[in-house]
Amino acid sequence: MAQNLTHKILAAHLVDGSSLGTPGSEIALRIDQTLTQDATGTMAYLQFEALGLDRVQTELSVSYVDHNTLQMGFRNPDDHQFLRTVAKRYGIVYSPPGTGICHQLHLENFAKPGKTLIGSDSHTPTAGGLGMIAMGAGGLSVALAMAGESYRIAMPKVVQVQLTGRLQGWATAKDIILHLLGMLTVKGGVGRIFEYTGPGVETLTVPERATITNMGAELGATTSLFPADRQAEAFLMSMGRAEDYVEWVADEGATYDETIEIDLSTLEPLAAQPHMPDRVVPVRELAGLKVSQSAIGSCTNSSYADLKSVALMLAGKQLSETTDLLVSPGSKQVMKMLARENLMEPLLDAGARILEASCGPCIGMGGSPISKGVSVRTFNRNFEGRSGTQDAQVYLTSPLVAAQVALDGQFSDPAGWGAPPQFPELPGAAPSIRHLFVFPPEDGSDVEVIRGPNIVPLENFQNLPGTIETRIQLKTGDDITTDHILPAGAQITALRSNIPAISEYIFSRVDADFVNRIKNADDGPCRGVILGGDNYGQGSSREHAALGPRHLGVCAVITKSLARIHRANLVNFGILPLILKNPADYDRLEQGSQLTIPAASIQPGGSVTIDAHGVGPVEVINDLTATELAIIQAGGLLNYVRAKREH
Ligand code: F3S
Structure with missing residues (x-):
């Protein structure tokens, strides 16, 4: 059957017995390449180190430093030194500060048609301009991909963006993606991959295509991609990488879930x-x-x-x-x-x-x-x-x-x-900067990973106990965001590689005494539960909003409802996400209520009764899969994967 390009690349990377199912069904993918930037990279590499491997398992992993390049005070330079040495130790290419922006550098130097890439930065789809499936992901997913684990996503719908005509006057590639954003809005791409086709495609160079796939992230899309065709070949030749060119195009007569048509000649700035x-x-x-x-x-x-x-x-x-x-x-x-x-x-x-x-x-x-x-x-x-x-x-x-x-x-x-400037879009033979990357040795086992005082290895979390005896340490209202859980700001984000230090700020703007209270609880590894209202954990996807509470000893969050990404982060770091079966029980429970949670009796999708001392029984439900429950019981995804690999 004729396949579109998205399906072709996905099909070539399916693992763990998964198949291209209907949109929404889970697929598991082999990941060929990973990238990180410095703001998310330190945590991704600490997580990779916690998996105990000797070397990354990917074809290529690159650590870029492009976000916090200013070196005022010791924290950023220490992060850069850690990233440089951890890369050398585990077989990762290192790009020093000032070399360039991760996505531009990756396109010029490493992106390859037909491959898969995940990166701990939301604009990783830029590399889709060279005919690859390139997706933004959390740091933990990148760490697991570097360890050779599959990357699981919900099968996206494939949207054909059929381009005809040619850009005129002052209209540029940026106006193509701005046009789509105006038409579809920032939510229009959710659960979708945008695949560009049609005669207009061949009029666009790879850098122009990369502008479009980059900003496809603003549509909320899983990713966007162009075919690897003559333009891709010309680009790779000008980058001195002709050998990386392989044609990857959709089959004649391929079908798509949805189609959008754009006549490029009608666009304006x-x-x-x-x-x-x-x-x-x-x-x-x-x-x-x-x-x-x-x-x-x-x-x-x-x-x-x-x-x-x-x-x-x-x-x-x-x-x-x-x-x-x-x-x-x-x-x-x-x-x-x-x-x-x-x-x-x-x-x-x-x-x-x-x-x-x-x-x-x-x-x-x-x-x-x-x-x-x-x-x-x-x-x-x-x-x-x-x-x-x-x-x-x-x-x-x-x-x-x-x-x-x-x-x-x-x-x-x-x-x-008047008339816009005209010139050949590609530079001919571009000067190489490959010598500026630090390529790792074959064997890095004797390389010392240097950690300044701000880099603290991840702790090993304990398994979930069979019975949780603890208190509600905080009762929040509705719509608590990850910003409420862990505020943003330069002073706090500078501690991103130091979980004990950043944890001091957990709920600091909601209840200044929270950290003190939970630290002084004498309940063993489980030192508290959070009681939340509706839509708990909405907002940014920051993993630290789950890691920090976990470090402090939070072992369950009981809410009326939970935001999707935060729920996933809670599972990844071994915190039980429980939902009140009867939302009115929220009013019966108070900060300080002592709870007995029969954690060993929890079944995927089932309900259990919590004993709230002095209040009575409270029924909670969950929407966990069997795997998610096993991850939580193991103390989080890193423990779960480590145990799986040992068997
Ligand atoms: Fe950097 Fe801005 Fe892109 S922060 S990775 S240039 S979106």
Whole structure:
């Protein structure tokens, strides 16, 4: 039967007896490559170390440092040193700070058609521009993939995005994905893979395709991908990697779950307005809006072609005196190409600030706009406050639009801009930067992993006891977010590799005495239960919001209902997620209530009765699978996998 490209790659990676079922059914995949960035990488490697293997089992694993590259104080440099040495010890390629942004570097140097990649960063789908299935995942999933474990996902629907025509005038690849975001919204891609097809595909180069697959993450999609065709071959040749090219295209007559059609010749320059990437309008409608800052870069738009087009637009001109322009190249390769073609000079002469090849302003590391300032950015997210200035108004556009507003000091109608710069999109033979990566030795067993004071190995959690005797240490209201459980902020996130230290902040903004109380409980390994209301654990997926409570001795969370990702994290770290069968029991239970939970009697999907001393019996249910229950009983996923591998 004719297969689409998504099904072809997935089918070639199915393991554990799974098959391509109906959308929503679970599939298990062999993962060929992994990537991490520094903000999530330290924990992923601590988790990998806890599995006790001597070397990663993947074809390729790369550790990039691109988020927290500023080295003010010891924590970030210590993290970088840990990442460098842990990579050498276990067979991982290390990319030092300043080499570039993980996704741009991965595309240029390591992405391969037909392979699978998971990365502990949500924009990992960028590599789908080279015809691979590349997905963002939690750090623990990446650690397990490095250990050779399968990666399990719900079988996504495959959406065909049929492209016809060719981009015209000032419209760019960024406008294709902004158009889709405007049409489908930030929820439109959930449970879906977007596969690009049709005659318009061959008009787009790999860097242009990567802009589209990168920002497919904003649709909520599992991933996005393009075929590996002549354009992919040309890109790999220009990167000096012709041998990595293998054709991967959909079969003639392949079918899809859904289809969307876009005629590229009808698109015009677009902008996403504050504070959501799907609030998309034509740039012409913003004409006259004053702009105080323009920022070009990020993993969405920092390729050679992106920055060359900006340099050509700025050549011989000066920025508006009221607008700053920040340029962060995606990699040192991009910088070298710009230098080789004397394209740094027009950027510098126009007044642009050239930043390090890193995430920089995209992650709020410098480059914050002025108060209430309008900032035009080529990035993928414009959430309120992400720029570092709470009341800034951030618009997302292509590099061409961002360069034009930097010259004019305001938005204007592209109809009056004349002709856009024209040049071959690929650089010919690009200069290599492969020597800047640290490749691991064949045998790293005698390499010392260096841990500064901020890097603390993961502890071994104990198995769940058969009977839990403990107290409700905290009763919360409804809609508790992972931010309530563990607040964000530079001071706290700097402790991401030190669970004992970061745990001091658990529930710190909800109940300042919580940590003290649970630490002083004398109930053995189970020192407390959290009683939550509806939608407990909503918000960001941060694993530390489960790891921290687990470190403190929380062994069960009893709620009216639980958010999906937090529930998964609770299971992964061995905390029982229990649901009140009768929500009215929430009112009967109090902070301090002593509970006896017959944990050994819990059955997957079953109910048990808790003895709440002085209150009476309280029935709780669960929606756990047999495997999930076994994971919790083993003390978490790391213990479970370790035990499985020993047998
Ligand atoms: Fe970095 Fe921003 Fe991309 S933080 S990985 S450039 S979304």
